[in-house]
Amino acid sequence: MHARENAAEIDDPGPGGEGRFASDAGSGADLVLRTSVFDAADLRRAVTRIAHEIVERNHGATNVVLVGMYTRGVALSQRLGATIASFEGVDVPLGALDVSFYRDDIGLRPVAPLGPTEVPDISGMVVVLVDDVLFTGRTVRAALDALLELGRPRAVQLAVLVDRGHRELPMRADFVGKNLPTRVAEDVRVRLSEVDSGDDAVELWGPPEGAA
Amino acid sequence: MKHLLAVEDLAALDPAGSGAGREPDLRAGIESMLDLTASFVEVNQRDIPKVPALRGKTVVSLFYEDSTRTRLSFETAAKRLGADTMTFSVGTSSVKKGESLLDTVQTIEAMGVHAIVVRHSAAGAACRVASWTSASVINGGDGRHEHPTQALLDAFTLRRHRGPSLDGCRVAIVGDIANSRVARSNVLALRALGCDVTLVGPPTLMPSRLDGWPVTVSYDLDDVLPDVDVVYLLRIQLERVAGGVGDVRFPTLREYSSRWGLTAERAARLKPDTLVMHPGPMNRGVEIAAEVADSTRSLVTEQVANGVAVRMAVLWSLVGSGGPVV
Numbered sequence: 001m002h003a004r005e006n007a008a009e010i011d012d013p014g015p016g017g018e019g020r021f022a023s024d025a026g027s028g029a030d031l032v033l034r035t036s037v038f039d040a041a042d043l044r045r046a047v048t049r050i051a052h053e054i055v056e057r058n059h060g061a062t063n064v065v066l067v068g069m070y071t072r073g074v075a076l077s078q079r080l081g082a083t084i085a086s087f088e089g090v091d092v093p094l095g096a097l098d099v100s101f102y103r104d105d106i107g108l109r110p111v112a113p114l115g116p117t118e119v120p121d122i123s124g125m126v127v128v129l130v131d132d133v134l135f136t137g138r139t140v141r142a143a144l145d146a147l148l149e150l151g152r153p154r155a156v157q158l159a160v161l162v163d164r165g166h167r168e169l170p171m172r173a174d175f176v177g178k179n180l181p182t183r184v185a186e187d188v189r190v191r192l193s194e195v196d197s198g199d200d201a202v203e204l205w206g207p208p209e210g211a212a
Numbered sequence: 213m214k215h216l217l218a219v220e221d222l223a224a225l226d227p228a229g230s231g232a233g234r235e236p237d238l239r240a241g242i243e244s245m246l247d248l249t250a251s252f253v254e255v256n257q258r259d260i261p262k263v264p265a266l267r268g269k270t271v272v273s274l275f276y277e278d279s280t281r282t283r284l285s286f287e288t289a290a291k292r293l294g295a296d297t298m299t300f301s302v303g304t305s306s307v308k309k310g311e312s313l314l315d316t317v318q319t320i321e322a323m324g325v326h327a328i329v330v331r332h333s334a335a336g337a338a339c340r341v342a343s344w345t346s347a348s349v350i351n352g353g354d355g356r357h358e359h360p361t362q363a364l365l366d367a368f369t370l371r372r373h374r375g376p377s378l379d380g381c382r383v384a385i386v387g388d389i390a391n392s393r394v395a396r397s398n399v400l401a402l403r404a405l406g407c408d409v410t411l412v413g414p415p416t417l418m419p420s421r422l423d424g425w426p427v428t429v430s431y432d433l434d435d436v437l438p439d440v441d442v443v444y445l446l447r448i449q450l451e452r453v454a455g456g457v458g459d460v461r462f463p464t465l466r467e468y469s470s471r472w473g474l475t476a477e478r479a480a481r482l483k484p485d486t487l488v489m490h491p492g493p494m495n496r497g498v499e500i501a502a503e504v505a506d507s508t509r510s511l512v513t514e515q516v517a518n519g520v521a522v523r524m525a526v527l528w529s530l531v532g533s534g535g536p537v538v
Contacts, residue, residue, distance in 0.1 A: 098251065101263035101293075101528075111533040113251040149260055 031187055031205040037162070037180060038202035046177035047076065050159050051083035053175050058126050061088050063154070065125045067095040069143055070114035073131040075194040076161060080130060095119035097129075102142035122151040128175075132190040134160040137171030162202055164188050180204065215342045215349045216526055218358045219400040225529065238404040243376075245525055246368050252524040255292065256517075265532050266295035269326040274300045274316070274341070275352070276307075276332040281492050281516060282352045282361070286329045289523035293532070298325070313337070314344060321345045326531045330354070335393075348530040356393055362491055363397035365522040367405055369515050370442060373487060379406035384436050386412040386472060387446030387499050388461075390419045394491045395446060399427055412436050413472055416461040433472050437482055444489045445474055445499045465498050472499070479504045487511055 038046065055061050061084050068077030074096045081092045100106075100113045129143055140158060147156065159175035164182040182188060186206040193200055213224040225241035228234075255263055271290035273283050283299070290297045300320065302308075307316065313332075320328065327348045330338040335355035342349040353359040367378070374381050383402055389395045389411050399409050403426045410428045411418065422429060430436050437443065448468060462468050469475065474488065479501070488500070488510045496502040505512060 100251075100533075101255070101265035106265055106532050113248065116251060116254050118254075145264070149262075150258065 030207065032208050033203055034186065034206045035204040036201065037178060037188075037204055038200070040200040043161070043177075043200045043202060046161060047079050048083055050175045050177060051080050052087070054080065054128055054157075054159065055084060055088050057157070057174070061090040061092050063124075063126050065093045065095060065120060065122050065127050065153075066130055067097050067119055067122075067127050067147065068130045069139065070096065070098050071195055072190055072192050073097075073129075074115070075192045076132060076159075077128075077130040078194075080128075080159070093120040093125075095122070097143055097146055099139060099142040099146050102145045104138060104142065117146070117150075119147070119150050122147070122153045124152070124154050126155045126157065127153040128157045128159050130159045132161045132192075133188050134158070134163045134171070134173050134176075135166055135188075137167045137169035140171045141169050161190060162188050178202070213529060215338075215351075216360055216530060217338050217342060217349065217351045219360045219363055219397050219404070221360070222364075222401075239406070242364070242367065242401055242404055245364060245522075245529065246371055248529065249364075249368050249518070249521050249525040252292075252521040252528070253518070255524070256521055262292050262294065264294040265528055266290070266293035266326075269293075269295040269531050270298065270324065271295045271327045271329065271527065271531070272298045272300060272320050272325045272347075273329045273352070274320065274331070275329075276302050276313075276337070277353065279331055279352070281519065282331065282359075283329075285516070285519040286350075286352065286361075286523050286527075288520050289527055290327075292520070293524055293527055295326075295527070295531075298323075313341070317341050317344045321347060327527060350526060350530065353393055356391055356396070358397045358400075359393040360397050360401075361519070361523055361526055362394050363401035364526070365515055365519040366398055366444070366489060366491070367401050368522055369489070369511050369518045370402075370487070371405075372514075372518075373511070374441070377406065378402065381407045381442065382410070382440045383407045383442040383444055384410045384412050384430075384433075384440045385444045385446065386433060386474070388417045388448055389413050389446070390417050391449055392446050398444065399425060403427070410436055410440070414462055414468070433474075434478070434481075437478060440486060441483070442487045442489060443474055443482070445494075447491065447493060448495055448499050450495065465495075469498050473497075473501065474499065474504050475501045476503050479507065479509070482509070485509075489515060492516065 058064050066077040066081050068074035077094055081094050084092050096115060096118050098113050098115055098117045100111050103111060157174040160173045161177040162180050163173055163176045164180050166184055186204055189203045189205055191198055191201045213221060222241040222245055223236040223238040225244045226236040227244055255261055273286055275283055287297045325347050329350045329352045330341050331352040332354050335357035337354045338349055338351035351358055351360055370378060385395050402409055410430055412430045412433050415431055488504060490500055490512050494500055494505055496505060
């Protein structure tokens with residue numbers, strides 16, 4: 001149904017997190033909706049739980065900086081920040097990170113910066129990197145390089161909405177909204193109202209049944 | 213976009229250009245490059261202003277004419293992107309032994325380079341080099357033809373002060389129009405971005421024909437100054453003054469300065485928010501008075517600073533993000 005609405009996004013794997021690093025499987029044009037993983041309420045609960053886990057793990061939120069990775073990670077980091085403020089009463093500093101210049105596939109495909117990097121002082125802080133989908137781990141690798149050039153955080157943790165497996169680098173998320181077993185040819189699509197049209201959702205798309 | 217030889221090449225960066233059922237739009241292409249530049253301004257403001265985006269790439273500056281700003285700016289840009297740089301200057305090379313441009317380019321190419329920045333006194337030199345090499349070629353100024361990265365950095369600087377849209381911004385380009393590649397590239401770029409451009413200078417320094425140029429022409433600076441938003445002064449090439457070695461276009465520097473120089477008295481009659489720009493190097497006291505060059509309305513040093521970011525964006529576009537490597 002909304003496949004048509006999202007046609008542009010399907011043609012271009014888009015700015016969404018790891019989708020751009022994913023293998024060439026799925027230019028996406030011929031994928032169909034398999035499963036609705038999260039609706040808006042599920043997504044809100046997952047964000048709320050992750051927010052609580054971040055505060056619990058770090059014994060509060062006073063030394064925490066949330067750094068979102070463009071595009072949807074930035075929106076998620078803002079939601080996490082607002083949620084933490086609502087129950088903990090702490091305004092966690094927020095940052096936005098563009099990893100384009102640190103990617104390992106520069107020159108292999110068109111790459112464009114997605115937005116300006118704006119990161120507060122992270123020296124001595126616990127940085128929680130936020131992204132929508134954790135897939136190969138290559139975006140996270142690039143993000144770590146980008147982040148460490150901006151300062152020396154005391155620790156870096158990783159929060160993702162969906163971990164879909166298929167890691168190509170030894171990366172692990174600290175906070176996960178949903179562990180979602182997938183096949184490589186499938187595509188996890190995250191919609192956030194700040195970035196995309198329509199309601200919040202996480203969906204699993206795949207090749208049509210019977211396709212090779 | 214494989215090469216940047218002239219301002220019109222930037223149309224290839226129009227985000228909607230391919231497959232949108234219309235010709236790529238120059239304005240959209242230029243604005244896309246200026247938006248990209250903002251990312252590199254951020255990089256340049258960091259404690260460590262360096263990213264590994266072009267690691268393993270080699271950028272050569274091939275300069276057959278003298279340059280301070282353009283060469284240093286390109287080399288700084290390349291280094292901040294993690295690329296290796298090689299500098300070729302005529303004075304210390306085999307050109308002294310008579311090596312041709314073609315042979316020089318082939319020699320450089322054989323060393324394995326990804327981008328060549330060319331400056332040459334002959335119009336079309338960069339275009340010629342592009343036909344000889346598989347590397348990306350950037351025109352760093354060719355004769356009286358074009359200097360596209362200068363136009364980009366000027367447009368970027370102007371946009372920072374006049375908001376993202378330059379529609380209706382009135383720009384006077386003053387001085388030696390006939391000999392100026394900066395003027396040509398700036399007219400094309402600023403016009404594409406919606407500026408109204410007026411060329412001002414003595415008739416002897418105007419091109420003999422201006423057919424098709426999207427500009428108005430004036431020979432009276434005082435007539436133009438009260439209305440403009442930007443005064444863009446060009447360098448007076450001192451070899452063209454009486455007593456110099458070149459062709460003589462006006463009698464004395466003092467006479468030029470009194471009629472077409474931006475003196476302190478003239479600057480006082482500008483609107484309070486009128487900006488002053490100059491591509492450098494400045495002849496203080498000729499086309500621009502020292503106190504004007506150092507005043508708050510002068511964007512001269514900002515132009516230089518933005519030049520590095522613009523050239524990072526150009527190198528990134530040509531060598532870094534340019535799609536599949538074959």
